[in-house]
Amino acid sequence: MRYRNLLALLPLIAWLYASILVRLVLQWVGPHSDANFQHGIFVPIFVLFVLWQDRKQLTAIVAAPSWAGLPLVVLSMLVLVLGVLGADIFLPRVSLMILLAGLIIMFQGCAFFRAVLFPWAFLILMIPIPALIINRVTFPLQLLAAKLSAAPLELVGVVVYREGNIISLASGPLDVAEACSGIRSLLTLVTLAIVYGYLMETRKRVRVALVCLTVPIAVVANSVRVFGTAVLRQFGYIDEAEGVPHALAALLVFLVSLMMLFAVHRVLSHIWKSGPAAPGNVVYLEEQPAAGMRAKVESFSLGTVAALMLATAIGLQAHSSEDVEHVGSLPSQIGGWTGEDIPISQEDIDILGPGEYLQRDYKDASRLQKINLYVPFLPSQKAGNTIHSPDHCLLGAGWFPISREVIQLKRPDGSSIPVKRYVVTKPGERQLVLYWFQAHGRVVASEWQAKYYLISDSIHMNRSDGGMVRLMIRMLDGESPDAAQARMMKFMSQLWPLLDGYIPQ
Numbered sequence: 001m002r003y004r005n006l007l008a009l010l011p012l013i014a015w016l017y018a019s020i021l022v023r024l025v026l027q028w029v030g031p032h033s034d035a036n037f038q039h040g041i042f043v044p045i046f047v048l049f050v051l052w053q054d055r056k057q058l059t060a061i062v063a064a065p066s067w068a069g070l071p072l073v074v075l076s077m078l079v080l081v082l083g084v085l086g087a088d089i090f091l092p093r094v095s096l097m098i099l100l101a102g103l104i105i106m107f108q109g110c111a112f113f114r115a116v117l118f119p120w121a122f123l124i125l126m127i128p129i130p131a132l133i134i135n136r137v138t139f140p141l142q143l144l145a146a147k148l149s150a151a152p153l154e155l156v157g158v159v160v161y162r163e164g165n166i167i168s169l170a171s172g173p174l175d176v177a178e179a180c181s182g183i184r185s186l187l188t189l190v191t192l193a194i195v196y197g198y199l200m201e202t203r204k205r206v207r208v209a210l211v212c213l214t215v216p217i218a219v220v221a222n223s224v225r226v227f228g229t230a231v232l233r234q235f236g237y238i239d240e241a242e243g244v245p246h247a248l249a250a251l252l253v254f255l256v257s258l259m260m261l262f263a264v265h266r267v268l269s270h271i272w273k274s275g276p277a278a279p280g281n282v283v284y285l286e287e288q289p290a291a292g293m294r295a296k297v298e299s300f301s302l303g304t305v306a307a308l309m310l311a312t313a314i315g316l317q318a319h320s321s322e323d324v325e326h327v328g329s330l331p332s333q334i335g336g337w338t339g340e341d342i343p344i345s346q347e348d349i350d351i352l353g354p355g356e357y358l359q360r361d362y363k364d365a366s367r368l369q370k371i372n373l374y375v376p377f378l379p380s381q382k383a384g385n386t387i388h389s390p391d392h393c394l395l396g397a398g399w400f401p402i403s404r405e406v407i408q409l410k411r412p413d414g415s416s417i418p419v420k421r422y423v424v425t426k427p428g429e430r431q432l433v434l435y436w437f438q439a440h441g442r443v444v445a446s447e448w449q450a451k452y453y454l455i456s457d458s459i460h461m462n463r464s465d466g467g468m469v470r471l472m473i474r475m476l477d478g479e480s481p482d483a484a485q486a487r488m489m490k491f492m493s494q495l496w497p498l499l500d501g502y503i504p505q
Helices: 004-008 010-029 035-053 055-060 067-085 090-108 110-115 117-126 131-155 183-200 204-234 243-271 291-318 346-352 390-396 447-460 481-502
Strands: 161-163 166-169 172-175 337-341 356-363 370-378 400-410 416-426 429-439 442-444 466-474
Touching (some): 004 010, 010 035, 010 291, 035 055, 035 117, 035 183, 055 110, 067 090, 067 291, 067 447, 090 110, 090 291, 117 183, 131 161, 131 166, 131 183, 131 204, 131 390, 166 204, 172 204, 183 204, 183 243, 390 416, 416 442, 429 447, 429 481, 442 447, 466 481
Antiparallel strands (some): 166 172, 356 370, 370 466, 400 416, 416 429, 429 442, 429 466
């Protein structure tokens, strides 16, 4: 059988990646699916269609197994281990892609992999982009949508004032939220543009141009949607600007984007006239070893890959970070500050994952100053269950960052720690935010550093527990960040000794 070696490895692949694939499918279509990547379910379906369509050309390619695929297999196992130890869900998925490439080259040859390069690369679109990266794209898109929609509003006589992603109208503020950034339609439109280009176009430069032009098409279309919403709100059609009508408008705008894509294709077809027909798939012939020698090489390759994957599977199975019991507690009364707990909904806990979460407002004796303290602690961080960075949560809650920086904060004992400092704003309100990640007596301000130490501590200490500390205080009119921080430090000087006992060392 032509693909018997690949089929023989299926049990090991299932052992290593079954849970990863299940979580991926649930992220597409599950009860808590990611709306930005619901199109992912169609990616493997299209790949199977492409492979079936090219089956005659693929079967005509003479198999030429190559050891060049072994480094990719090794790399895939390394990426998988790093992903599991780092409680990451993106790296294990990328690991599967690398493994597929390595296995194809090892058992079918480089020529075969070149022939299936497009469907293999297209599979990347089924993997959701990490939140840490998607946030870096989403927020600029929110700002761009707000900016592009504010200008035409002024042209039609609507008085507007834009501050970041907030458009202030006479009828009230319009928040261009994360869901209105256009990232969802952009990712879906890029995927559809690739599918459309593959099915309807043979010229590579036209295909590339179509994919590139989907970006401005999606941005403009989304800005038109925000513009329409603002006009409806301005003239009192609040119900039509929200809820179901708003969702239907999003669908309508997406259909308009598709029609714009088709129109762009027609224009490009007139600009770039069809040239000679593209050559069909080439049958790659390579010098083959004798049948007996080839069988021995294939058997040795299969054994090598199987041993490597089996060792990885057993190693991951044996390595299981122990849950750390959390016995600390923070008192409601800290010096002259009195705390009041803020309940966290079950829906939020389902998103955050199993752990212990403290959210409390502390007020001073005068009741005039209030500091919000949020401390999540996870006794064991596993894939998809890690501490959510405020970088994501603040933006998702509608806060607009005015400034962000890493500062060195002095503790009462004279030592200093790195802390991320934000100034965020909503209409009529500014807040100073300080936060850091804390685990095993170590404090870091960067989520990337926290991820690195999570992997390191999982290996050396067999521990993956960790916590984060976030404090927020409302800034006074005209108050500088340093002045607001000085007010916050009055509380923090009394909080420091308690935190060291609250988050396990």
